[in-house]
Amino acid sequence: MTQTDLNALRAEVIPPKGHFIDGQMTDAANGARLDVISPIDGQVITTLAAGGAEDVNRAVTAARRAFDRRVWAGQPPAARKKVLLRLAELIEREALALAVQGVRDNGTEIGMAFKAESGSAAGTFRYYAEAIDKVYGEVAPTAENVLGLVHHEPVGVVGAILPWNFPLMIGAWKIAPALATGNSIVVKPAESASLSILRLAELAIEAGVPEGVFNVVTGKGSVVGEAIGLSMEVDVLVFTGSGGVGRRLLEYSARSNLKRCYLELGGKSPNIVFADVKDLDHAAKVSANGIFRNSGQVCVAGSRLVVERSIHDQFVDALIRHARKLTVGDPLDLSSDVGAVHSKVQLEQDLGFVDKALAEGADLALGGKRILEETGGFYMEPTVMTNVGRNDTLNQQEVFGPVLAVTPFDTEEQAADLANSTVYGLASGLWTSDLSRAHRMIRSIRAGVVHVNTYGGSDGTVPLGGVGQSGNGHDKSLHALHKYVDLKSAWIQL
Ligand code: NAD
Numbered sequence: 001m002t003q004t005d006l007n008a009l010r011a012e013v014i015p016p017k018g019h020f021i022d023g024q025m026t027d028a029a030n031g032a033r034l035d036v037i038s039p040i041d042g043q044v045i046t047t048l049a050a051g052g053a054e055d056v057n058r059a060v061t062a063a064r065r066a067f068d069r070r071v072w073a074g075q076p077p078a079a080r081k082k083v084l085l086r087l088a089e090l091i092e093r094e095a096l097a098l099a100v101q102g103v104r105d106n107g108t109e110i111g112m113a114f115k116a117e118s119g120s121a122a123g124t125f126r127y128y129a130e131a132i133d134k135v136y137g138e139v140a141p142t143a144e145n146v147l148g149l150v151h152h153e154p155v156g157v158v159g160a161i162l163p164w165n166f167p168l169m170i171g172a173w174k175i176a177p178a179l180a181t182g183n184s185i186v187v188k189p190a191e192s193a194s195l196s197i198l199r200l201a202e203l204a205i206e207a208g209v210p211e212g213v214f215n216v217v218t219g220k221g222s223v224v225g226e227a228i229g230l231s232m233e234v235d236v237l238v239f240t241g242s243g244g245v246g247r248r249l250l251e252y253s254a255r256s257n258l259k260r261c262y263l264e265l266g267g268k269s270p271n272i273v274f275a276d277v278k279d280l281d282h283a284a285k286v287s288a289n290g291i292f293r294n295s296g297q298v299c300v301a302g303s304r305l306v307v308e309r310s311i312h313d314q315f316v317d318a319l320i321r322h323a324r325k326l327t328v329g330d331p332l333d334l335s336s337d338v339g340a341v342h343s344k345v346q347l348e349q350d351l352g353f354v355d356k357a358l359a360e361g362a363d364l365a366l367g368g369k370r371i372l373e374e375t376g377g378f379y380m381e382p383t384v385m386t387n388v389g390r391n392d393t394l395n396q397q398e399v400f401g402p403v404l405a406v407t408p409f410d411t412e413e414q415a416a417d418l419a420n421s422t423v424y425g426l427a428s429g430l431w432t433s434d435l436s437r438a439h440r441m442i443r444s445i446r447a448g449v450v451h452v453n454t455y456g457g458s459d460g461t462v463p464l465g466g467v468g469q470s471g472n473g474h475d476k477s478l479h480a481l482h483k484y485v486d487l488k489s490a491w492i493q494l
Helices: 003-010 053-068 077-093 095-106 110-132 167-180 195-207 221-230 243-255 280-296 309-324 344-359 412-419 435-444 478-484
Strands: 019-021 024-026 033-037 044-049 146-154 157-161 184-188 214-216 236-240 260-264 270-273 304-308 363-366 383-386 403-409 427-431 449-452 485-493
Touching: 003 095, 019 053, 019 195, 053 157, 053 184, 053 214, 053 221, 077 095, 077 110, 077 167, 077 195, 095 110, 095 167, 095 195, 110 167, 110 195, 110 478, 157 167, 157 221, 167 184, 167 195, 167 236, 167 478, 184 221, 195 214, 221 243, 236 243, 236 478, 243 260, 270 280, 270 412, 280 309, 280 403, 280 427, 304 309, 304 412, 309 363, 309 383, 309 403, 344 383, 344 403, 403 412, 412 435, 427 435, 435 449, 478 485
Parallel strands: 157 184, 157 236, 184 214, 236 260, 270 304, 270 427, 304 403, 383 403, 427 449
Antiparallel strands: 019 024, 019 214, 033 044, 146 485, 363 383
């Protein structure tokens, strides 16, 4: 990746985009369009079809038809594997272009987007492609005169509603296992991060996924997302996004066909540092990256630093030193470590959290302001707030921005209590040289993942999901496959 490549790709004009339904780019039935604003400079870079219920209906009908005709579901797993491996190759062929397109609409720094978006999406398609011809049904341990078989059948039509952060990575976590197991899918990307998903749907056709199997409807969540949620023909809904929208999806399900809903929601993840941390400076550097990369817009971001009182000042100083080294700026400039906040609304919300924390008695130790306003883009300084109380807003509510809350503790019990003091339970981290303590803490922290002596970073072999109000499903690993299949038993009298 060179700056010249990036400059060439960013200069490309992005033509207006339609939905992708039944293998074709198509306009919204009512012709409505939506602007895509780049957080890099606040400019409109293209427009999307602003879908309505009629468009969702067209997409779901195409998906159902493809499923009922068994054009994909009826193919042997080894054949689906071949197609999905080809799709992984096509993603790799276009990795940089896909990543840049994604950065232009969502603002993630390109270094991270290249790895976490196209790189990870290709890996995810490859993982599920490779897995699918190795998953067996079961023979039940019955009496001799009967045979009990357990089949894993595709559910039918999957609705996938995606967030704007890491659309390709998170999209692939859902689309790849759904397709590998033989389902059809209707994807609704976030209105501000649809471009790379639309391109992915085109590449899927090129790889050999039959028309109608992989559809994308763009537009507003409250319109397109609601229509998918209420559809009587969508069998399973998979979602990543905020808790508020997650709750709505459960309501849509209850008001329609009781479709299963798997929700991956927000977090307020604690990063706990004990005084016996082996390398304080290294831990401070990783912790700074764990909250500030992608401007804190990472669901597992370590947004609460819970640090043993005896090293509190030393650790906070080290973390601030590393945070100051992060260059915030144009996400397509290779010299930037941190890109843009995704939208003006998000930026205003992030700044509002700083004001609220100050009003509640916290101290501003670093940052706290909008920067680079002259670019027209949405940028914010890495921000550290100390002296944040256990129940203060900044320790309780997800910011989804570059704002770190710091709280000291004195005992292991206090650390565990602070870790578990929110309604969330997505990720966590702990730093210690004491193996027994690490295992005790892994047991006591209520979270989907506990990072030990590191923060963030995992691969597709382990599940990602939350407990509490962080969600009820898991993406990644073989465990994700169960969301996309129904169990069917056959009871055969011999
Ligand atoms: P969001 O909930 O605002 O939007 C997510 C999606 O839902 C978008 O496609 C949006 O258009 C759609 N939507 C909005 N209103 C809807 C409605 N009424 N009905 C149906 N769909 C609707 O979330 P976001 O701002 O895009 O993403 C940020 C959130 O996602 C944060 O809370 C973050 O923690 C969470 N997240 C979680 C994970 C995870 O793995 N748990 C990963 C990434 C992001």
